[in-house]
Every structure is written in C-alpha cells, then in structure tokens.
Amino acid sequence: MTKKRSGAPTLDRHSGFVIPSSLDIRHSSLPLDLIASEPELAEALKKIGDSDRVAIDTEADSLHSYREKLCLLQISVPAAINARGYNDFIVDPLAGID
Structure with a gap:
C-alpha cells in the first residue's frame, strides 16, 4: 500500500524528524x-x-x-x-x- 503525502512538510512531535511533503509511505506487509x-x-x-x-x-x-x-x-x-x-x-x- 502506498500513500502519497501532499502539502507542507510536517514535524514529528516525538522525534523531531521532518517528513517531506512528497514522501511515498509504503509498507511491504500491506496490499498495494x-x-x-x-x-x-x-x-x-x-x-x-x-x-x-x-x-x-x-x-x-x-x-x-x-x-x-x-x-x-x-x-x-x-x-x-x-x-x-x-x-x-x-x-x-x-x-x-x-
């Protein structure tokens, strides 16, 4: 399964990691x-x-x-x-x- 993020980058409040706005989020255990x-x-x-x-x-x-x-x-x-x-x-x- 792939989810396309759009919009402005976001900041993860727990790790401080910046998630880019155009990131494809994919997990191999999920359906496409x-x-x-x-x-x-x-x-x-x-x-x-x-x-x-x-x-x-x-x-x-x-x-x-x-x-x-x-x-x-x-x-x-x-x-x-x-x-x-x-x-x-x-x-x-x-x-x-x-």
Whole structure:
C-alpha cells in the first residue's frame, strides 16, 4: 500500500524528524491498493468466502459526539500459499461501495 503525502512538510512531535511533503509511505506487509470499487470488493469477497476463519478490524469516527461513520475496514484471512500465512484486505467504505 502506498500513500502519497501532499502539502507542507510536517514535524514529528516525538522525534523531531521532518517528513517531506512528497514522501511515498509504503509498507511491504500491506496490499498495494485499497479496495475502493465494486469489482475489487467482489474479488476480495471470493477469497474471504473460501476461508474458515476471518479477522475483522474497523476504524470509525465520532466516538460519542456525532453519529458513527465507518471509515476503514481491515480483514485478514488464512492464506493457502503465502509466506506470512494470511491475506490482508483493506476496504475503503467511504468510496461509495454498496
């Protein structure tokens, strides 16, 4: 997964490290892209549906002030052929997927 930062450089308040504004943030354990379309979701659901176990993590906003809104859905399932032993899916529910 890659996230492109834009705007002015920011200062990390814990380390004092300056993060450049055009930095690509990438982590090798994450998928290359968010699931943000119905075809991508359909493909992921096929893989998830074949699993005997599913781990789900959600991120939402509002806490207690406003009506809750699901902002991110993370799903992990065991993988038959994978060095790590699992497949991760990150779904963007704000992308308008039904």
